Amino acid sequence: MLKYLKNIFVIVFIVFAIWMLFIDSNSLLIHRELNQDIEDLENEKDYYKKExxxxxxxxxxLSTDEGVEKLAREKYYMKKDNEDIYIIEYEDSLNLEKKDE
Incomplete structure (x- = not known):
């Protein structure tokens, strides 16, 4: 083992390998971080494409009159002049504060 460590080429190779893996600006650690960033950005890109x-x-x-009317009736509870609106809320859809007993 010591015979190989005395060889100048082995020493230079070990120093070069350590330099390239950990110290250099293009090191393996930085590449791993950049690959993770790329993966995160691709996931974000897919999310925004779906949105x-x-x-x-x-x-x-909403480009049609029926779509606008549907949105106005469902979200803003608008009605025509000759209509009555009844809003039915179920118990599980209400925001009730639970009292500690």
Whole structure:
């Protein structure tokens, strides 16, 4: 073992390997961090693509009069002049504060 460590080429190779793996600006550790960042950004890109598709669908629905009327009735509880609106809320959909006993 000592015979190999006395060889100048082995010493230079070991120093070079340590330098390239840990110290250099393009080290293995930095590459691993960058790969993780790339993966996170790709996941975020997929999320935003899905959101864009959802928004395009909503815009398409709202581009018609029926879609606007549906949104106004369901979200803002608007009504026509000759209509009555009854809002039915179920117990499990209400935000009730639980009292500690």
């Amino acid at each position: 864009i598709e959802k928004d395009k669908k909503a815009i398409k629905e």
